[in-house]
Amino acid sequence: MSQDAAKSAPRVGVVMGSSSDWEVMQHAVAVLKEFGIPHEAKVVSAHRMPDEMFAYAETARERGLVAIIAGAGGAAHLPGMLAAKTIVPVLGVPVPSKYLRGEDSLLSIVQMPKGVPVSTFAIGEAGAANAALTAVAMMAVSDAALAEQLMAFRARQTAAAQAMALPA
């Protein structure tokens, strides 16, 4: 791989079970864009594309991914099955579902048996954004410039909260 290709090779993978998950998962991608993290986003359905799902997980490490953000809804086995096939950290995002509002997604992602972890985030948009912020924090451990960016991001939130006013 050339140096230029290596620079732009994705470091974080954002995958989801369906294009219908994009409304939520786009918030992870927006954070990665904001921090300038090379990333990729694609549909990898666990039950409709099991072979592609395994191939994605099996090649993640050699392709240089440091984290996989995986969003799914309902019987949300995508994050757990990816985690079963790679040691790259998997950050799971429960996508709101039609009938159970994402409580099914949350429980099926968070309740991984001991030994194969999936870091699980809040249901929906906040979870997607926070999963990406966690990937940024993981990378910031060994990247001083990124750490500065993350601290500035936090400082802006502090300033915004400090400036909040309530009705008289």
Ligand code: RP5
């Ligand atoms: C899951 O089923 C997806 O992650 C999505 O949240 C849910 C519904 O998928 P679609 O029927 O919208 O394709 O696999």
